[in-house]
Amino acid sequence: MLSFLPAPLRGVLTGLTLAVNTIFWFVPLLSFSLLKLALPFAPVQRHCRTIMTWIANSWIRVNMFWMWLVGPVRFDTQGMQQLDMQHSYLITSNHQSWVDILVLQHQGLGRIPFLKFFLKQELIWVPVIGICWWALEFPFMKRYSKAYLAKHPEKAGTDLDTTRKACAKFRSNPVAVFNFLEGTRLTPAKHARQQSPFKHLLKPKAGGIAFVIDAMGDQLQGLVNTTIHYPDGVPTFWDLLCGRVRNVVVRVQLTEIPAEFIGQRYDSDEAYRLKFQQWVNELWVAKDAELEQLKNG
Numbered sequence: 119m120l121s122f123l124p125a126p127l128r129g130v131l132t133g134l135t136l137a138v139n140t141i142f143w144f145v146p147l148l149s150f151s152l153l154k155l156a157l158p159f160a161p162v163q164r165h166c167r168t169i170m171t172w173i174a175n176s177w178i179r180v181n182m183f184w185m186w187l188v189g190p191v192r193f194d195t196q197g198m199q200q201l202d203m204q205h206s207y208l209i210t211s212n213h214q215s216w217v218d219i220l221v222l223q224h225q226g227l228g229r230i231p232f233l234k235f236f237l238k239q240e241l242i243w244v245p246v247i248g249i250c251w252w253a254l255e256f257p258f259m260k261r262y263s264k265a266y267l268a269k270h271p272e273k274a275g276t277d278l279d280t281t282r283k284a285c286a287k288f289r290s291n292p293v294a295v296f297n298f299l300e301g302t303r304l305t306p307a308k309h310a311r312q313q314s315p316f317k318h319l320l321k322p323k324a325g326g327i328a329f330v331i332d333a334m335g336d337q338l339q340g341l342v343n344t345t346i347h348y349p350d351g352v353p354t355f356w357d358l359l360c361g362r363v364r365n366v367v368v369r370v371q372l373t374e375i376p377a378e379f380i381g382q383r384y385d386s387d388e389a390y391r392l393k394f395q396q397w398v399n400e401l402w403v404a405k406d407a408e409l410e411q412l413k414n415g
Contacts, residue, residue: 119187119188119190120187120188120361121188121361125360125361125362126360128188128359128360128361129356129359129360129361131188132184132187132188132359132360132361133359135180135184136181136184136359139177139180139181140177140246140247140250141246143173143174143176143177143250144246144249144250146173147170147173147174147250147253147254148249148250148253150166150169150170150173150253151166151170151252151253151254153166154166154167154170160290163290164290164291167255167290167291168291170253170254171232171254171291174232174250174254175227175232178223178224178227179227181220181223181224182224182227185220185224185358188359188360188361189361189363189364191224191363191364191365191366192364192365192366193221193224193225193366193367193368194365194366194367194368195225195367195368195369195370196368196369196370197368197369197370197371197372198225198229198230198368198370200370200372201229201230201342201370201372202229202230203228203229203230203231203292204292205231205292205339206231206288206292206293206294206295206334206337206338206339207230207231207294207295207338207339207340207341207342207372208295208297208327208330208331208334208338208340208341208342208375209222209230209233209294209295209296209297209341209342209344210296210297210298210299210327210341210342210343210344211296211298211299211343211344211345211346212298212299212300212304212318212319212344212345212346212405212409213298213300213302213303213304214303214304214346214348214352215303215348215352215353215354215355216303216354216355217348217353217354217355217357217358217363218298218346219235220358221346221366221368222296222344222346225368226294230294230342231291231292231293231294232254232293232294233294233296234254234255234256234257234284234288234293234294234295234296235251235256235296235297236256236257236259236281236295236296236297236326237251237256237257237258237259238258238259238260239258239259239260241258242258255284255287255288257280257281257284257285258280259280259281259326260276260280281326281329281330281332281333282329282332282333284333285330285333285334286333288334288337289334289337294342295330295334297326297327297330299322299323299324299326299327299398299402300319300320300321300322300323301320301323301326302320304318304319304320308320316402316403316406317406317409317410318406318409318410318413319402319405319406319409321402322398322399322401322402324384324391324394324395324398325384327341327398328379328384328391328394329384329385331375331379331380331382332381332382332383332384335375335379335380335381336380336381338375339372340372340373340374340375341372341373341374341375341401342370342371342372342373343370343371343372343373343401343405344368344369344370344371345368345369345370345371345405345408345409345412346366346367346368347366347367347368347369347409347412347413348363348365348366348367349365349367349412350363350364350365367412369408369412373401376397378393379394379397382394
């Protein structure tokens with residue numbers, strides 16, 4: 119335990135540990151990724167993916183160690199017993215901090231398949247970690263504005279094509295495909311700018327998970343609807359490095375994906391799109407109420 123050290127010093131030490139941990143695993147991860155590219159045979163690629171997942175999980179285990187070393191963080195988690203390593207899931211959560219990602223990785227390790235996040239295309243240029251995401255076949259999405267699509271209609275449907283190509287690689291092994299429905303972290307400014315009808319959430323963006331269901335619907339065991347709450351206030355990533363995050367509440371609900379949504383086309387069927395958005399909005403109404411209860415409990 120490093121609690122006897124000043125918080126800023128703990129933050130520097132754990133930040134260096136995180137950096138060394140990332141660089142240490144980067145080399146073997148990239149090596150097996152290049153091997154997978156050089157030998158495009160299904161058995162070789164499956165074996166490489168298994169090893170690369172083990173490498174990524176080892177990176178998470180080291181992160182769990184330094185979180186314990188400077189904390190420890192006390193997790194109040196309910197609902198994970200519904201899940202297992204043998205099935206594929208679509209996972210979403212509310213998003214308040216970069217700490218959310220490490221919380222999800224921490225709680226999911228050994229309980230669900232390795233998380234694959236949907237990322238903005240620009241994040242591939244993040245030093246070292248961007249290449250790691252690429253090697254692990256995280257889907258990179260390029261978003262186009264409505265104004266841009268009006269001028270370049272040929273780009274319509276690009277997100278769906280990218281999702282399908284990414285999800286096609288997931289069929290050989292169980293996978294947990296993750297998407298933050300809000301698309302960005304909640305802040306008071308964003309909440310006000312959106313005029314969000316929810317007290318504790320931004321408006322959900324249904325398109326991302328609709329595309330995953332379109333591409334993988336028959337493979338998915340269900341939607342894992344996750345709620346994260348920080349009883350002591352929303353922490354920054356620096357707070358986590360300094361050991362200031364003491365309590366985290368995680369609630370998990372495995373929700374069946376309605377059969378009527380399987381095999382539909384979100385991009386071209388307006389009636390289905392409206393029905394899907396209504397379903398997602400109902401999930402968000404329930405999540406907002408759950409967060410209110412957790413905050414007042």
